[in-house]
Amino acid sequence: MEKGYLPLCRKDMEDRGWEQVDFVYISGDAYVDHPSFGHAVITRLLESRGYRVGIIAQPDWKNKDSIAEYGEPRLAFLVSGGNMDSMVNHYSVSKKRRKTDAYTPGGIMGKRPDYAVTVYGNLIRQTYKKTPIILGGIEASLRRLAHYDYWSDKLKRSVLLDSGADMISYGMGEHSIIEIAEALDAGLAIEDITYIDGTVVKVKSLDSVYDAIMLPSYTELKEDKLNYAKSFYTQYCNTDPFSGKRLVEPYSEHLYVVQNPSSKPLTQMEMDDVYALPYMRDAHPSYKKLGGVPATSEIKFSLISNRGCFGGCNFCALTFHQGRIVQTRSHESLLEEAEKMTSDKDFKGYIHDVGGPTANFRHPSCEKQLTKGVCKTKQCLFPKPCKNLNTDHTDYVQLLRKLRKLPKVKKVFIRSGIRFDYLLADSNSSFLKELCEYHVSGQLKVAPEHVSDKVLSMMGKPANHVFQTFTRKFYEMNRKIKKEQYLVPYLMSSHPGSSLKEAVELAEYCRDLGYMPEQVQDFYPTPSTISTCMYYTGVDPRTMQSVYTPKNPHEKALQRALIQYRNPANYDLVLEALKKAGRMDLVGFDKKCLIRPRQIEKKKKEVKKRRKC
DSSP: OOOSOOOOSHHHHHHTTOSOOSEEEEESSOOEESTTSHHHHHHHHHHHTTOOEEEEESOOTTOGGGGGTTOSOSSEEEEEOOSSOHHHHHBOTTOOBOSBOTTSGGGBSOSSOTTHHHHHHHHHHHHOSSSOEEEEHHHHHHTSSSEEETTTTEEEOOHHHHTTOSEEEOSSOHHHHHHHHHHHHTTOOGGGOOOOTTEEEEESOSTTOOSEEEOOOHHHHHHOHHHHHHHHHHHHTTOOTTTOOEEEEEEETTEEEEEOOOOOOOOHHHHHHHHTSOOOOEEOGGGGGGTOOTTHHHHTTEEEOEEOOOOOOTTOOHHHHTOSSOEEOOHHHHHHHHHHHHTSTTOOSEEOEEESSSTTOOSOSSTTHHHHOOOSSOOSSSSSOOTTOOOOOHHHHHHHHHHHTSTTOOEEOOOSOOOHHHHHHOSOOHHHHHHHHHSOSSEEEEEEEOSOHHHHHHHTOOOHHHHHHHHHHHHHHHHHTTOOOEEEEEEEESOTTOOHHHHHHHHHHHHHHTOOOSOOEEOOOOSSOHHHHHHHHSBOTTTOOBOOOOOOHHHHHHHHHHHTTTSGGGHHHHHHHHHHTTOGGGBSSSTTOSBOOHHHHHHHHHHHHHHHO
């Protein structure tokens, strides 16, 4: 196996003595050879199996020659939009163009197209009519079947069809990509590789498709949003690799998109092997003159200890991508990586994070998941923790203690977020004590998201009293260990279920807390979440009951302004929101009021000016 970075251009390929690569990997991100980047994991994994891979990072999508850097690959083109959906990467929730791109050298915006995998796929097809194209990464994964696209406000077809690709490797693709590579290497035609778990394919006939659930056709989905809600919930109930069924989405009498069941989760040994691959752990050196890749600053000295999440937040797409079964690395694997990290010349003694989607999930939620899968219609933590939930933090605490003892390590932070309801469900308070004592840097970011139980129910989050209990215990623990540390809550406005009434509740909470968040996240409808389905259809797909959803940009601005009511620039919006909500009792001089009457405020200022004169 060659040392150093994988080829980034034809000269790199020729320097290795190669005449052709087996796979060309096209990525919407800059080339960062670190296991936090999907393109690094997949290309290093293929390399470890003896395949030759060349990378084209952020090709010029306006020039079809940009994807011909290596010529035609022997087996296939692999295409990913990058670590983020390209539309989320490019646009804020208000659909305004972002100014920077953390995954591009120098943070420059505009180095990838909108709908990147679709554009890249069609770009390849202009030159290579028959070469297999396999999509992967989060953008393709979450758009694998018909989906609501917030940016165009339309129901779009499977990205497999619009991109001209042959297959999607969805979710975490280590198992599926090796099976695909071996099948292609054995000489199978891409149209005959229809059976691999963790893939989506298109077929002209259902003769060879068995044990499948037929979803409504694309025509039926467009005709009635309720059909989409039903289809989405069927998909949601079939994301598990053990119990999930094959799904078929018809587009015509001679065109079907088939989603095979999810790939099985990685074993701990497989996880360790993936993270032991010879990553350079940094961005390609050619980017240094441009200022490097901003996204590497936090991940370079962070450790990924797990993947998957059984938290089940409705606005999160993890169920459709990484899945609900938690997979972990061994202590030995993590310690080995940490020791390598401490040898880096830029290491200052601080490990920035030890976690994953949820830091304090270090094992599956219950015993049966690794053989029977997760429950289809029940959540592990919502509306309250399941009686079978394993809430033991012992393994995580032991891991953190070992990391703290490493030479050169001054501090180990936990920044990827903890699930506070899971922490409270553990009768042993040792994790909370060690969290406060060793792993918080003055402030702990937590995500209650809202305070209204009605909205929290739509979010799949625990009731407000759970967060209040955690808040009390957090501050009690800090007093006990004689530390002054604070909670910084993440809050979300305009989620389905939130009217102005609930937004006022949230504003009152901020008032009582004495906290005004600098940034408030409006709900962002991204593909393949329950909350996005609610936003598009107006119903909860699990119950088919209607859900109030704020869609008007002005109403969303009112809800956001309420949370930031102390900002003088928001005065008019806050006043309008309080009038509409029938809460003018919150305009006045009482300490419970959010704003003061403007005319009276003006008179008081005029009096002060006259007195000074």
